[in-house]
Amino acid sequence: MDTIVASRMDIPWRRAVISVDQFSKPDISDIFATADRLAVSRTMPLGGKSIANLFYEPSTRTSSSFYAAMTKLGGSVIPINEVNYSSVSKGETLEDTIRTLECYADAIVLRHYDDNATERAVSVSSVPIINAGNGSGEHPTQALLDLYTIQREHGAIDGLTVTMMGDLKYGRTVHSLSKLLRLYDVKLRFVAPEALRLPSEYHRDGDEEYVDLDDVIADTDIIYVTRVQKERIPGAIDIDFNYVVTPEHMARARGDMALMHPMPRVGEIPTSLDTDPRSAYFRQMRYGLYVRMALLVAMLGGA
Ligand code: ASP
Numbered sequence: 001m002d003t004i005v006a007s008r009m010d011i012p013w014r015r016a017v018i019s020v021d022q023f024s025k026p027d028i029s030d031i032f033a034t035a036d037r038l039a040v041s042r043t044m045p046l047g048g049k050s051i052a053n054l055f056y057e058p059s060t061r062t063s064s065s066f067y068a069a070m071t072k073l074g075g076s077v078i079p080i081n082e083v084n085y086s087s088v089s090k091g092e093t094l095e096d097t098i099r100t101l102e103c104y105a106d107a108i109v110l111r112h113y114d115d116n117a118t119e120r121a122v123s124v125s126s127v128p129i130i131n132a133g134n135g136s137g138e139h140p141t142q143a144l145l146d147l148y149t150i151q152r153e154h155g156a157i158d159g160l161t162v163t164m165m166g167d168l169k170y171g172r173t174v175h176s177l178s179k180l181l182r183l184y185d186v187k188l189r190f191v192a193p194e195a196l197r198l199p200s201e202y203h204r205d206g207d208e209e210y211v212d213l214d215d216v217i218a219d220t221d222i223i224y225v226t227r228v229q230k231e232r233i234p235g236a237i238d239i240d241f242n243y244v245v246t247p248e249h250m251a252r253a254r255g256d257m258a259l260m261h262p263m264p265r266v267g268e269i270p271t272s273l274d275t276d277p278r279s280a281y282f283r284q285m286r287y288g289l290y291v292r293m294a295l296l297v298a299m300l301g302g303a
Contacts, residue, residue, distance in 0.1 A: 034294035044074025052078040052105035069292040143176030145288035153258040158185040165191035166226035168198040
């Protein structure tokens with residue numbers, strides 16, 4: 001289907017999570033309050049409901065955390081994590097696959113390499129679609145869990161300085177998180193080589209850009225590191241750079257700085273930093289479980 005009939009701003013996020021643009025601050029507060037509650041109290045409000053995990057790209061955390069979230073809430077999951085073993089390998093279109101899964105599932109979690117995939121799915125689906133990453137576009141549920149992590153680590157979001165470093169051009173988590181942070185009183189700093197700078201559509205007045213982490217390390221509350229999205233970079237670009245957070249950086253960083261990464265890391269953060277209490281990337285994964293539970297409860301009508 002060529003025509004994208006769904007306009008993301010017209011669609012409530014409870015019907016389909018397409019972009020972070022759909023979320024207001026009160027929405028986010030409600031989701032985070034539910035996540036706080038679900039982190040400590042186990043209820044199973046989604047008994048009898050099911051989701052389909054439809055992943056056209058590799059995933060560890062997103063797919064398994066949606067799986068864990070749904071089953072902890074009492075629901076079930078149809079896992080299609082390797083579409084090559086489904087009828088996709090026979091040439092089935094995304095639209096037909098969505099129409100198939102909506103017969104069996106109450107919502108579909110979709111990761112796809114096509115930036116327009118979520119909107120294509122929404123345009124044919126009668127059940128909620130959750131964007132679990134659309135090409136180099138967005139990753140809205142990751143951004144929600146990143147924001148929740150920032151709140152849990154710092155107690156508040158307003159007033160913070162957040163530095164994002166790495167592949168800001170193709171990194172969909174950066175795109176979503178930078179947009180979400182605009183709802184708050186946050187200073188944003190971006191550290192990237194020229195070839196991987198944040199696209200202008202995500203920039204706002206007052207943003208600061210750097211090429212060297214040394215210039216900002218001492219004065220940031222969050223460092224959000226990303227890997228180079230090699231699979232999305234067209235051949236000719238020069239990606240020969242090395243953005244590693246070192247123990248020397250950590251020695252200069254604030255005592256309450258939180259080091260985050262959406263993962264997978266491929267060398268940007270050495271494992272020697274894992275025991276530093278400021279390294280928040282494993283806690284970030286755990287928080288993601290609670291946020292995805294909260295989203296599923298809100299979208300699938302649990303108590
Ligand atoms: N897991 C994140 C994503 O799917 C980040 C990454 O792959 O680098 O976008």
